[in-house]
Amino acid sequence: MSAPDVVPTLATGRAFRALLVRDLTLAFRHRGEMANPLIFFVMVATLIPLGVTPESRQLAALAPGIIWVMALLASLLSAESLFLADYRDGTLEQLVLSPQPLWLMVLAKITVHWLVTGLPLTLLSPLLGIMLSLPAAGFGSLMVSLVLGTAALSMIGAIGAALTVAISRGGLLLSLIVMPLYMPVLIFGASAVQLAVDGMSPAGNLAVLGALLAFSCLLSPFATAGALRVSLHG
């Protein structure tokens, strides 16, 4: 960061793309790991009717909130792995030392994280909507809110993942420090779906979700980069 000789933008852009491709390739080589949060997502959806009620009217009333809470938990589960493998094999150290701006490299990793968790969660969510008898009016709003919301969750989760990467058994700690920060996303995401189900326009809520995403895009890469430096070098 302190280097006065600016690295050419082309190289930076290429590094960004290279990291993006590398992480995506790695994610697809470990498809099983990638599938875990999704399986969790669907499995908890099975528990709800068993634990609460199979009665479709009651399920429909709970569905927006439940689907959103589960998406949040699935995203949280996967956040731990964001930097862990790279930390263990030393790649993270190389990234921190590389001449490219660290926040940009972090942005690439977060983008991949969202592509392999948030996006599949969103694509899977209609299935959960059906399982939990979500009224038809809510589906569009559910998917749009999840696309925006899971991206924001990935951004926020990255900060926690970076802070806890060097701590052994940091997973629980990660949940503790990240969950309060997730709450605004949950509130606006779940109520966007609820509003659509109730026949009102969710546009305002979706706009707020977009704003939260924009804000987290501004804040998170820098906070995450700083957190990674602290984690690695104290």
Added chain:
Amino acid sequence: MARTRPIMPAWFHRLGSPKGFYSMTTPWLPWLAAASLVLLIGGAVWGLGFAPADAKQGNSFRIIYIHVPSAFLALAGYYVMAVAGAIGLIWRMKLSFVAMKAAAPLGAALTLISLVTGALWGKPTWGTYWVWDARITSMLVLFFLYLGVIALHYAYTNGEAAGKAAAVLALVGTANIPIIYKSVDWWYTLHQPATIKLTEAPSMHPSMFQPLLVMIAGFYCLYALVLILNIRAEILHRERGSHWVVELARSRRS
């Protein structure tokens, strides 16, 4: 140590050095202790015995004299913690990380007080200990934010990294607190149960308000006192190898 610092007033440097802080604050302690004792006892007696009971809530209203000041300082304490962390990150002042570490459990304890007194106030007023009211929920989130900072600090074995990591988290939390509060507020208006309303008189009668001011001042003094005591204990711990601390320990013994 060899770092060249921007020009700052002399007291800043004294505050920045652990030894300077320690010797500077020693004469403050009795005054702070006396002030907080007098204000808190005076305010509590005034509020419990002499302030008029609330027309609607009766005597349960007297809980306000500890509930509001503790909630007030719990929130302010988060900013104290975050600002201390930020100073530490920007100026690499070790003492400000010490201050941040000292502020975290203090703030969490005050948040806990405001939550517990809020619940005890809620029972006679609303008929239930817990309501998902906007302010209570926000306080609960604040409590979680404090716990996160404390837990993160403890999880690090390296003291310096612990301070920096906790400072980053505190700063991220600070950026999020207004957003969390606004969204919880909005969420509450969406779900507001019709039967429950937070009865807060738009303007309190001076005879009720004056003891509250005394209690807030008392909590402020106590906050400063405990913060300084925590910092001093932490300084003793971190500087235990240094000459002046050993000297101090022996002189107190004699």
Added chain:
Amino acid sequence: MSFQFDSLTAFYTMGGHGPFVWLSYLFTLMVLVWLVASPLLRARRLRAALARRRPGAGHHRSAEEKES
């Protein structure tokens, strides 16, 4: 400004709200006492441990400080 209760019993019971009010104040008192006491006890422990340490052990202290 006058005492708001007719008797001490009325002061204790506070028209039925007594338990809640007194429990709140008691809990607050306990937490505040703990807040003040814990750093004091910690400092005292640290000081005691340091004072027990053999003078000069591992540190650049000379014999003349011994008597303190």
